Amino acid sequence: MPVFEYTALTPAGRKLKGVVDADSLSAARQKIRGAGNYPVTIRETAIINAADRDSLFTRQIGQGIKQQEIHLATRQLATLIGAGIPLVPALGGLIEQTTNRSLKTVLAQIKDAVNEGNALTAALAAHPRLFSKIYVNMVRAGEASGSLDVVLDRLAEFGENQHAIRSRIKAALLYPLFMAIVGVLVLFLLITFIVPSITSVFEGTQQALPLPTILLIGMSTLFKQFWWAALLAVGTMMVVSRWYITTPSGRRRWDTLKLTLPGVRDLTIKTASARFSRTLASLLAAGVPLVSSLTIVRNIVDNVVLAEHIREAGDELEKGASLSQFFRGGRWFPPMLVQMMAVGEQSGALDTMLAKAADSYEKEVEIKILALTAMIEPVMILTMGVAVSFIVVSILLPIFEMNQLIR
Known part of the structure; x- marks a missing residue:
């Protein structure tokens, strides 16, 4: 599912930037309007493939995805899953809480991969510059044991x-x-x-x-x-x-x-x-x-x-x-x-x-x-x-x- 970056106006007239996943541009526009916001600009993000993955990760790191933000996102996801929220809605809530646009894009791609039936481990492994082997293997063990929230x-x-x-x-x-x-x-x-x-x-x-x-x-x-x-x-x-x-x-x-x-x-x-x-x-x-x-x-x-x-x-x-x-x-x-x-x-x-x-x-x-x-x-x-x-x-x-x- 494509991922779109958008700029919108809230009912109060405040400018809002975010990321949304949708089947098409019109579907993305409907999602934004459904949330009560008025879309101004919508742009589809680049599709990740094996050939351009390294250059994209270099750009993302350069835009400022810090390890502290990864740790915070991990703890927030652990809290959401521990509260009984399913993984895909939990990732959606995490995207809404994240302020870093580059991290929003990465999380939206992970959510998209999980929504298509992939394991969370596989979705994280597609981003090796952000999620280390230690991180991925611990998540794999958490998925296998049913204690993903504890592991996170x-x-x-x-x-x-x-x-x-x-x-x-x-x-x-x-x-x-x-x-x-x-x-x-x-x-x-x-x-x-x-x-x-x-x-x-x-x-x-x-x-x-x-x-x-x-x-x-x-x-x-x-x-x-x-x-x-x-x-x-x-x-x-x-x-x-x-x-x-x-x-x-x-x-x-x-x-x-x-x-x-x-x-x-x-x-x-x-x-x-x-x-x-x-x-x-x-x-x-x-x-x-x-x-x-x-x-x-x-x-x-x-x-x-x-x-x-x-x-x-x-x-x-x-x-x-x-x-x-x-x-x-x-x-x-x-x-x-x-x-x-x-x-x-x-x-x-x-x-x-x-x-x-x-x-x-x-x-x-x-x-x-x-x-x-x-x-x-x-x-x-x-x-x-x-x-x-x-x-x-x-x-x-x-x-x-x-x-x-x-x-």
Whole structure:
């Protein structure tokens, strides 16, 4: 069934924009009038097919479909279904509540697919940029078990918790990043513009300048004449580094480095453990089989070395081994997580124990990142102090020597 975007006027004269699905343009117009509104413009949206799906999703994401809106829509749909409303009318009510036009279009396409007899899972899988494999598989399990509202509620909670953690971490890193940018700009302005005007006083003298002053003048001249080359070199290094990390060999080396560097290793493992535990707990609670859950989870740990380790765990499970038994022999996941897996397997509450482990590791990661950001600030202040002290000493040394000669 085609989907139409429309602009209409309410009985009170207020302008209204929305999306409606109908068999034809005239049927869409009748639906709008049936709702008590006067249609002004009606336009059929583009039909999605496999060839142009990626470009359409790119356009939709660019128009601002945020993950927070997906989480909110998921919770609203869970509430409507939990109240006993059938799926298609629930999707219709969700479309009316949504304010984002792009999301309205996507939801209308999902409703259209479900109305034609497709499962909700299949309708969601047609939008992989918006609904991840975790999302689709949990919905599939909810449809199979008849507890779709419970699964959707868990999905919304899972997404909101992950977003809250990322937001707190970004907020903690914002101030150090701002200080770093300001510090670099201040040093650049000092060396490029302020220092030359001061050191030009020494050019007319025949006095031998101290080594710090010579170095400062050389740095100032270099930055003033070739600042563009420095920016180009930094930009090139960043682009090349990012490209290399996207290659299979570069990604493996980078991920291996994160697992071996002191300080970074602990944070990397605990972050991966939190993601692994939280996602696996959500999938198991939704009724997804353990082996299938591991196949999904290995894609979200953001480390190819750990992903291979999880894949090997799935292979061993199919041979009859237990999850805790396999991870106990490895060196990547923390002993506490392995112990909680064992307790969960013995008690039949693996999802509950994994959720508790995720709570613990998420708090540890947040505390560790806050501690690191707290350490960054004094280090940056110290670095700025040393740089400014070098500039001041380099300028004052020849002045002191000139005063000695005058005396």
